[in-house]
Amino acid sequence: MTGDALKAWPLKRRLVRFNPDALAGALIFILTAAIFLASPLRQIADSKFSMLTSESLIQRRTFTLDHYKIPDLAPVQTYGSASNTTLYQIEYVNGHFYHLYPPGSPLLSAPYVALLNLCGISASHPDGSYNPRGERIIQGSLASLLMGALAAVFFFTARLLLTAGWSAWLAFGGALGTQVWSTASRALWTDTWGILLLGLVLLAILADATGRRTLNPLWLATLLSWMYFTRPTYSIQIVAVAVYIFIYRRHLFLKFALTGAAWCAAFVAYSEFHYRQPLPTYYYLASQLKLDSFALAFAGNLISPSRGLLVYVPALIFVAYLHLRYARDNPHPRLTVLALAVCAAHLLLIASFSPWWSGHSYGPRYTTGIVPWFVLLGILGVRAMFAWREKCSREGDAQRRASVYFGVALLALSILINLRGATASATWRWNLYPQNVDHHPERVWDWRRPQFLATKAGTMPEP
Secondary structure (H helix, E strand, C coil): CCCCHHHHHHHHHHHHHHHHHHHHHHHHHHHHHHHHHHHHCCCCCCCCHHHHHHHHHHHCCCCCCCCCCCCCEEEECCCCCCCCCCCCCEEEEEEEEEEECCCHHHHHHHHHHHHHCCCCCCCCCCCCCHHCCCCCCCCHHHHHHHHHHHHHHHHHHHCCCCCHHHHHHHHHHHHHCHHHHHCCCCCHHHHHHHHHHHHHHHHHHHHHHCCCCCCCCCHHHHHHHHHHHHHHHHHHHHHHHHHHHHHHHHHHHHHHHHHHHHHHHHHHHHHHHHHCCCCCCCHHHCCCCCCCCHHHHHHHHEEECCCCCCCCCHHHHHHHHHHHCHHHHHHHHHHHHHHHHHHHHHHHHHHCCCCCCCCCCCCHHHHHHHHHHHHHHHHHHHHHHHHHCCCHHHHHHHHHHHHHHHHHHHHHHHHHHHHHHHCCCHHHCCCCCCCCCCCCCCHHHCCCCCCHHHCCCCCCCCC
């Protein structure tokens, strides 16, 4: 080896230096994605035909489903229904059939669908008839991979403030102890792509707040825009982040706003072309809010035994404790206020939905879209606890350890509850037996037969 080569060797070694965080993030992705893939229960409901839409985009360059043979599909005249066909997931507009739900998920999923098509897995048969088994495979595998990626994003976000060990705990907790496992990884719900994009948004915002990386307004506006393209309820979060940028990063706001406006114009153009109106039909349906059962719905989404957020994710009780106990040591109170404001506004919004109990689903599905904010609050709460620890006495440290054990117990309970939603088919049948929950929503308040304890017969044994 020449002298020049010897001098360059240390530089080369630095360029390929081992990155333990990258390895840890990759392992978290692999482990969580494997768990999600191995979990047998798939909830193909609202997302049915979404991968068929992706295939239509790939093969025919169109969002329409006119060229496929879908059993029992026909236009019908309906009153007060979300769709105007015999299948609620499909609508009939201007002489064409479309998937009713937002276009973001089919668009973002198209590259993966194309890859699986090359491997012989498709949502349609060669004769154009619908292949439900193929769609189930595509949705299940893609949702699992996306949520595995979200777990890695949680880890990298936590590493901005915490040790690798605590970051791994929070990443696994956010992935396995929430609706990420029991809902978003089961199929391509509209929130599945949405919360991955939101996770990237929060990673960028926290990296900027900690001085690790300057916020890119074009990237941020693009992520937020595509969140809206996947589900309109993210509009609340878009507004909240925009206000945050305007107040604390005002020099970035013009680029941020112009980028968002460009994406908005493109979306309106898409809608005008296909629907001859500024927004797709689903966005108007989502804006039809009702306040007749607001108080009941708000309480039900928080504490009911079959839809309550605090029942299905009890680890949030520990997160709340951390912020109350160590509020003075919070390193980023602005982000805490932002997160709490978004969560509160989201809870108020879904209390106005009809049906507020989220139809046939598992647990608090309507709060899936704010899970990354829960993880951010957990990160900030744990960091505040360690900031307090640096100045506390031994007696105080013993108290901290006791509270951590309590938090671990709540997290374990959260994981067990969401495990049932991902693996026990009885929890899905609970929506129908012994009575259809859409016809008898009072069932969500029955503590004798909560959904997470449903048995093979569909209910808990009689006491």
